[in-house]
Amino acid sequence: MEHSRTTPIEHPSQLVLASSSPRRRELVASLGLSLPVLILSSDTDETTPPHWTPPQIVERLGLRKARASAELLSPEDASASLIIGADTIVVLDGEALGKPRDRADAVGMLSRLQGRRHEVFTGIACFEPRTGRQLTAHRRTEVVMKPLDSGTIERYVESGEPMDKAGSYGIQGRGAVLVDRIDGCYFNVVGLPLSLLSDMLSEFGIAVI
Numbered sequence: 001m002e003h004s005r006t007t008p009i010e011h012p013s014q015l016v017l018a019s020s021s022p023r024r025r026e027l028v029a030s031l032g033l034s035l036p037v038l039i040l041s042s043d044t045d046e047t048t049p050p051h052w053t054p055p056q057i058v059e060r061l062g063l064r065k066a067r068a069s070a071e072l073l074s075p076e077d078a079s080a081s082l083i084i085g086a087d088t089i090v091v092l093d094g095e096a097l098g099k100p101r102d103r104a105d106a107v108g109m110l111s112r113l114q115g116r117r118h119e120v121f122t123g124i125a126c127f128e129p130r131t132g133r134q135l136t137a138h139r140r141t142e143v144v145m146k147p148l149d150s151g152t153i154e155r156y157v158e159s160g161e162p163m164d165k166a167g168s169y170g171i172q173g174r175g176a177v178l179v180d181r182i183d184g185c186y187f188n189v190v191g192l193p194l195s196l197l198s199d200m201l202s203e204f205g206i207a208v209i
């Protein structure tokens with residue numbers, strides 16, 4: 001009998017989430033993947049040139065985060081891994097809003113967002129060090145915020161919730177009550193569009209379901 005000489009396709013045996021975001025960690029955990037998930041964040045420079053579009057910002061920053069974490073892995077770990085990086089921004093009137101610098105900045109952002117429609121972009125990057133293959137994609141969700149008076153904004157900012165979040169609100173927390181409606185993926189607003197992530201993982205031989 002003749003033996004097939006085709007090399008078996010190798011798939012990553014662990015996922016590395018290049019993120020310090022507790023939300024992203026919980027969202028990945030909610031998928032109940034059969035392979036181990038390692039959390040490995042690095043200090044990535046998040047400055048971007050002014051001419052980058054929102055999709056470019058979130059996809060390229062996601063990739064920057066994934067590639068920076070790859071540098072921290074041993075060669076053995078790296079070759080077994082698929083590394084995931086992500087980035088989220090809020091876009092209002094063509095301007096990208098990231099995380100607030102301080103409470104005054106958060107009040108300023110929410111004062112601009114209240115009563116209006118804005119867009120949330122999240123980019124995901126997958127990087128496979130063994131092959132050098134990388135894949136990036138993004139999702140866009142429209143969010144309409146209720147009109148808010150200044151007292152509500154001040155009290156919300158005082159709660160501390162806005163401080164580590166793009167656009168200064170968290171739709172998954174108390175910020176839910178500030179939002180009138182959304183059009184698009186909810187998980188994209190929280191920071192990791194799970195349905196997109198699942199499609200991307202399948203490109204690397206990892207099936208969620």
Ligand SMILES: Cc1cn([C@H]2C[C@H](O)[C@@H](COP(=O)(O)OP(=O)(O)OP(=O)(O)O)O2)c(=O)[nH]c1=O
Nearest residue numbers: 019020021087088165166169170171189190191
């Ligand atoms: C709009 C919005 C953003 N966010 C969060 C998602 C992201 O964590 C954060 C945007 O900042 P990011 O720079 O995308 O992520 P991060 O610094 O928190 O984590 P890391 O770079 O290590 O992965 O805003 C919410 O949690 N809820 C929301 O409703």
